[in-house]
Amino acid sequence: MKKIRIAIAGLGTVGKGVYDILKKDKKILSERSGYEFEVTAVSARSKKDFIDPQIKFYKNPLDIANDTNVDIVVELMGGYDVAKELLEKTLKNNKKFVTANKALLAEHGFEIAKIVEEYNGVIGYEASTAGANPIIKSFKEGFVANEINEIYAILNGTCNFILTKMKNENQSYEQALNDAKKMGYAEADPRFDVEGIDTAHKIVILSAIANSSKPDYKNTYIQGISSITIDDINLANQLGYKIKLLAIYKNFDSKKIQQSVYPALLKASEKIAQIDGSYNAILSKGSNFEWNMMIGRGAGGLTTGSAVVADIVDVAKERNNTFLFNIESANFKDMKIINIDERIGKYFVIINFAKNLVKNTSEIFEFFPKTLRITQATFNDGDSDHIKCALITETYEESKILDIIEEINAKFALNTKFIRIEEINF
Amino acid sequence: MKKIRIAIAGLGTVGKGVYDILKKDKKILSERSGYEFEVTAVSARSKKDFIDPQIKFYKNPLDIANDTNVDIVVELMGGYDVAKELLEKTLKNNKKFVTANKALLAEHGFEIAKIVEEYNGVIGYEASTAGANPIIKSFKEGFVANEINEIYAILNGTCNFILTKMKNENQSYEQALNDAKKMGYAEADPRFDVEGIDTAHKIVILSAIANSSKPDYKNTYIQGISSITIDDINLANQLGYKIKLLAIYKNFDSKKIQQSVYPALLKASEKIAQIDGSYNAILSKGSNFEWNMMIGRGAGGLTTGSAVVADIVDVAKERNNTFLFNIESANFKDMKIINIDERIGKYFVIINFAKNLVKNTSEIFEFFPKTLRITQATFNDGDSDHIKCALITETYEESKILDIIEEINAKFALNTKFIRIEEINF
Numbered sequence: 001m002k003k004i005r006i007a008i009a010g011l012g013t014v015g016k017g018v019y020d021i022l023k024k025d026k027k028i029l030s031e032r033s034g035y036e037f038e039v040t041a042v043s044a045r046s047k048k049d050f051i052d053p054q055i056k057f058y059k060n061p062l063d064i065a066n067d068t069n070v071d072i073v074v075e076l077m078g079g080y081d082v083a084k085e086l087l088e089k090t091l092k093n094n095k096k097f098v099t100a101n102k103a104l105l106a107e108h109g110f111e112i113a114k115i116v117e118e119y120n121g122v123i124g125y126e127a128s129t130a131g132a133n134p135i136i137k138s139f140k141e142g143f144v145a146n147e148i149n150e151i152y153a154i155l156n157g158t159c160n161f162i163l164t165k166m167k168n169e170n171q172s173y174e175q176a177l178n179d180a181k182k183m184g185y186a187e188a189d190p191r192f193d194v195e196g197i198d199t200a201h202k203i204v205i206l207s208a209i210a211n212s213s214k215p216d217y218k219n220t221y222i223q224g225i226s227s228i229t230i231d232d233i234n235l236a237n238q239l240g241y242k243i244k245l246l247a248i249y250k251n252f253d254s255k256k257i258q259q260s261v262y263p264a265l266l267k268a269s270e271k272i273a274q275i276d277g278s279y280n281a282i283l284s285k286g287s288n289f290e291w292n293m294m295i296g297r298g299a300g301g302l303t304t305g306s307a308v309v310a311d312i313v314d315v316a317k318e319r320n321n322t323f324l325f326n327i328e329s330a331n332f333k334d335m336k337i338i339n340i341d342e343r344i345g346k347y348f349v350i351i352n353f354a355k356n357l358v359k360n361t362s363e364i365f366e367f368f369p370k371t372l373r374i375t376q377a378t379f380n381d382g383d384s385d386h387i388k389c390a391l392i393t394e395t396y397e398e399s400k401i402l403d404i405i406e407e408i409n410a411k412f413a414l415n416t417k418f419i420r421i422e423e424i425n426f
Numbered sequence: 427m428k429k430i431r432i433a434i435a436g437l438g439t440v441g442k443g444v445y446d447i448l449k450k451d452k453k454i455l456s457e458r459s460g461y462e463f464e465v466t467a468v469s470a471r472s473k474k475d476f477i478d479p480q481i482k483f484y485k486n487p488l489d490i491a492n493d494t495n496v497d498i499v500v501e502l503m504g505g506y507d508v509a510k511e512l513l514e515k516t517l518k519n520n521k522k523f524v525t526a527n528k529a530l531l532a533e534h535g536f537e538i539a540k541i542v543e544e545y546n547g548v549i550g551y552e553a554s555t556a557g558a559n560p561i562i563k564s565f566k567e568g569f570v571a572n573e574i575n576e577i578y579a580i581l582n583g584t585c586n587f588i589l590t591k592m593k594n595e596n597q598s599y600e601q602a603l604n605d606a607k608k609m610g611y612a613e614a615d616p617r618f619d620v621e622g623i624d625t626a627h628k629i630v631i632l633s634a635i636a637n638s639s640k641p642d643y644k645n646t647y648i649q650g651i652s653s654i655t656i657d658d659i660n661l662a663n664q665l666g667y668k669i670k671l672l673a674i675y676k677n678f679d680s681k682k683i684q685q686s687v688y689p690a691l692l693k694a695s696e697k698i699a700q701i702d703g704s705y706n707a708i709l710s711k712g713s714n715f716e717w718n719m720m721i722g723r724g725a726g727g728l729t730t731g732s733a734v735v736a737d738i739v740d741v742a743k744e745r746n747n748t749f750l751f752n753i754e755s756a757n758f759k760d761m762k763i764i765n766i767d768e769r770i771g772k773y774f775v776i777i778n779f780a781k782n783l784v785k786n787t788s789e790i791f792e793f794f795p796k797t798l799r800i801t802q803a804t805f806n807d808g809d810s811d812h813i814k815c816a817l818i819t820e821t822y823e824e825s826k827i828l829d830i831i832e833e834i835n836a837k838f839a840l841n842t843k844f845i846r847i848e849e850i851n852f
Contacts, residue, residue: 021571021714031638031753032570126568132715134560134568141745142552142560144458145447145735212457271700271721288447288732289558292722295697296715306714309571319567319745327457 001030004316005069007041009061009086010076011048014100014127017305018074018312019051025309033313040069043077065089072312075099084108091121096315098308100127106201109208109215113329124311124320129202130155130280131298132306137314138294139209139284140322146286148210151249152424155202157278157298158193159225159245161185163263164276167233167242173226185278195224196245196261203247206282207259208325210249213333215325221260221340228263231377232350232419235390238375241265241348242273246422252338259337265348265421272424283426291426341399346372346421348392349405353414355385364412367404370394392421427456430742431495433467435487435512436502437474440526440553443731444500444738445477451735459739466495469503491515498738501525510534517547522741524734526553532627535634535641539755550737550746555628556581556706558729559722560736565635565710566748572712574636577675578850581628583704583724584619585651585671587611589689590702593659593668599652611704621650622671622687629673632708633685634751636675639759641751647686647766654689657803658776658845661816664801667691667774668699672848678764685763691774691818691847698850709852717852767825772798772847774818775831779840781811790838793830796820818847 006022008015022029022037030036042051043061051057058064064073065086073090075083075097083104090097099105105112105128116123126136130153139148154160158180165176177194180186192198200222208215225245236243243263250258266273271293275281280298285291297303314320325332351364355378365371368391376389393401398420405416432448434441448455448463456462468477469487477483484490490499491512499516501509501523509530516523525531531538531554542549552562556579565574580586584606591602603620606612618624626648634641651671662669669689676684692699697719701707706724711717723729740746751758777790781804791797794817802815819827824846831842 017714025571025714028573028638029571031757032566032748132712132718134564137563137568138560140458141740142563142736143732144739145451145455145732147454212454271697274697274700286558286732288443288451288728288735290723290726290729292558292720294718294720296718300716302714303716306569306571306712309714310568313570314567317747319747321743321745322458331457 001034001036004035004037005040005071006037006074006312007043007064007067007070007072008039008074008076009043009064010078011042011044011051012076013301014304014308015044015076016050017301018076018308021302021305021309029309029313033317035316037312041067061086062089065093065095070095072096072098072315074308074312075101076308078103080104080108084112087112088115091115091119096122098124098311098315100125100304100308102128102198102201102205106204106215106217109205109325110329113324116324117329122315122318122320123324124315126311127304127307129205130282131296131300132303133280133282133294133296134307134310135206135282135294136209139206140326143286143289146288147251148284148286149251150285151203151206151210151247151282152272152422153203153206153247153282154244154272154275154280155247155298156193156199156245157280158186158190159199160276161278162194163225163228163243163245166230167237170230172230173228194226196222199245199247199261203249203259203261207249207257211251211257211333211335212325212327213335216259216335216337219259219337221262223262225263231388235350235375235377235388236265236348239373239390239392240268241421242268243419244273248422255336256338257335258343260340262420265419266424270424271426283424293426341402343398343420344395346393346395346423347401348390348419348421349401349416350418351389351408351414351416353387353412355387361389364389364408365391367408368393370396427460427462430461430463431466431497432463432500432738433469433490433493433496433498434465434500434502435469435490436504437468437470437477438502439727440730440734441470441502442476443727444502444734447728447731447735455735455739459743461742463738467493487512488515491519491521496521498522498524498741500734500738501527502734504529506530506534510538513538514541517541517545522548524550524737524741526551526730526734528554528624528627528631532630532641532643535631535751536755539750542750543755548741548744548746549750550741552737553730553733555631556708557722557724557726558732559706559708559720560733561632561708561720562635564720565632566752569712569715572714573677574710574712575677576711577629577632577636577673577708578698578848579629579632579673579708580670580698580701580706581673581724582619582625582671583706584612584616585625586702587704588620589651589654589669589671592656593663596656598656599654620652622648625671625673626687629675629685629687633675633683637677637683637759637761638751638753639761642685642761642763645685645763647688649688651689657814661776661801661803661814662691662774665799665816665818666694667847668694669845670699674848681762682764683761684769686766688846691845692850696850697852709850719852767828769824769846770821772819772821772849773827774816774845774847775827775842776844777815777834777840777842779813779838781813787815790815790834791817793834794819796822
């Protein structure tokens with residue numbers, strides 16, 4: 001049986017997961033692929049106890065690309081420059097490449113697509129997005145006969161865990177974040193996750209495939225969850241909504257798209273609103289397949305490792321012979337991402353004021369002639385009672401909502417905020 | 427650009443969908459695959475108006491396999507003998523084969539696997555199971571690094587539509603079935619769907635991949651939905667459950683499996699219990715990926731056509747170079763399907779009696795010492811009041827439940843029935 005020699009660069013949680021799967025599931029992988037997979041080299045900042053000491057260790061990951069005893073390089077280091085150099089060297093030396101590096105693909109995807117084409121390279125990146133969900137393969141292969149016109153996705157387990165914890169246990173954002181850290185769901189520095197950057201990288205990749213266009217991270221609107229309070233969640237709940245950090249892609253007319261990340265209100269009855277805890281979900285709408293939703297773990301050693309190993313098998317069999325983002329980079333479509341203030345939709349507006357300052361709340365509501373429902377709650381914060389009114393508007397262009405809020409805040413000296421509402425009806 | 431010449435055998439709903447997609451989506455298919463796809467031959471019982479008259483028409487589908495102007499044969503006729511002969515002739519003549527024929531694969535899969543291996547054939551069958559959900563590709567490729575140990579699936583849109591209609595509109599089974607017929611969700615002769623045979627074909631295919639074993643239709647336990655009454659649904663609802671026709675696969679110890687189709691009670695909070703209408707859903711548990719669920723349309727011209735065209739692209743690119751059921755047929759595992767009376771689980775027991783005949787219902791309940799919850803309802807059917815008691819048992823082996831029911835029926839001259847309960851907790 002032909003032996004395929006694997007090098008793993010980066011031995012964190014996922015690196016260990018890949019190593020473990022290649023060892024414990026050797027037999028089924030051989031039976032199913034016709035190949036024997038063997039790890040022959042690794043690279044990491046320091047040597048790891050769980051790696052067989054017979055396996056060649058490299059301090060510098062770039063050296064792996066020159067190792068004649070390696071067929072496939074698996075890049076799980078993250079980061080930009082070294083990872084990109086490793087990719088290029090690997091393909092140049094006629095080896096195959098598997099990566100989970102969403103940041104690299106989202107921010108330098110066009111360059112990478114050209115490198116892959118230049119060397120006629122074979123590359124897999126299933127594990128970059130939504131962990132164990134085979135969503136890259138589905139978008140590129142299973143749904144090949146579709147324009148994908150809408151995507152709504154929960155792509156960050158940390159944020160979903162925090163929002164679920166806040167709602168179910170009535171915790172503050174800070175409490176829930178701390179619990180997430182304790183349970184290993186959040187990093188010591190959680191900004192990458194909670195500010196929506198990780199989610200943005202993933203939707204940029206999915207959009208590029210859906211669009212057959214250059215990944216455009218720069219123009220993606222990104223808002224994280226750190227400004228969401230337990231009051232927002234409870235007020236939304238009173239109106240029958242849940243708050244989720246959503247990645248959103250909408251293709252309006254094959255020229256203009258929305259591509260953004262923000263916390264959104266979803267009716268509690270929407271299926272994607274029910275995806276709680278650290279799970280990911282991707283709901284997409286295709287021109288022929290209609291709606292499809294995939295739900296699964298977004299992170300974890302064996303779960304994400306399972307996606308990396310699937311890529312290893314695919315590239316070993318040279319099955320992954322599609323273009324990086326669905327079509328040749330020279331033919332990429334020219335898509336314009338709309339400014340977020342051009343968004344048209346409903347809004348959840350939260351108005352916060354001291355009871356003794358505003359006599360007649362209807363004066364405020366008059367500013368929103370297109371209002372559907374209103375709820376309010378009183379919060380006693382020591383000196384004075386504060387009232388929070390929350391209302392669900394009818395459809396507005398976002399720039400109009402911004403104008404109204406500016407006016408209210410000026411007139412009543414308030415601090416009004418809004419959260420966008422998504423109506424999917426799936 | 428290289429031209430790939432397609433023949434479509436069978437021009438029903440899906441055949442038309444495939445034809446339409448290959449025509450309207452020609453451009454994106456070329457951009458993504460590097461091939462130009464063109465339908466050069468068709469076969470059907472009679473000529474169809476929607477087919478370009480320039481395209482070669484065959485009355486006998488087997489003649490397609492000899493047409494030197496055809497690269498890929500798409501079999502959408504259904505049935506066994508002619509379809510199998512067409513498959514063999516196609517591979518023998520060095521053409522590729524795509525099929526949506528679940529009955530053929532489920533009932534003659536072992537033979538087909540050997541034929542495919544004999545000719546080193548390239549064959550795709552994504553559209554055989556769960557329509558637009560890329561579940562075959564996911565099981566074979568995306569989840570290649572996993573033993574799949576559990577599957578719970580809603581695989582028949584007709585049954586799911588009928589059960590949803592009964593529950594949401596308080597309709598009888600007959601009413602809902604008639605509506606399904608009117609709306610085109612059910613055939614004039616609906617037995618294939620409502621008796622669970624279609625669902626069984628699909629779970630047999632998924633189990634064979636999960637198991638790497640011979641598809642075993644013969645030993646699959648199959649019970650359809652025609653015995654489910656609106657009273658069953660309402661009583662289950664009172665206890666917080668929904669009834670779904672579930673395909674179930676459980677691998678107990680890599681030797682013994684459960685493989686069956688039956689209506690099952692699911693807690694209303696289970697995600698799969700919320701898949702209503704004509705949608706399909708497949709929930710699976712892998713040794714590394716943990717839980718994954720896919721939801722999408724299970725039938726329809728363009729939706730299923732989308733899966734067929736994905737296979738056409740895959741086989742054109744010779745990407746589908748895996749074994750038919752994951753491993754070589756000579757190495758198929760030897761799995762034993764348990765008898766359904768060995769099933770261990772909870773049961774929903776419905777006891778139906780005339781009010782004036784049973785004085786003390788506790789006499790009946792004593793037969794079920796392990797009872798969790800009881801509900802009852804009175805139904806007035808003219809002459810006398812009938813009472814239906816429904817109870818949720820604790821865990822029993824099914825043979826024990828059968829014994830108890832036999833005893834009760836004998837002692838009180840009753841007609842007691844049960845529905846199995848599945849507890850998935852996803």
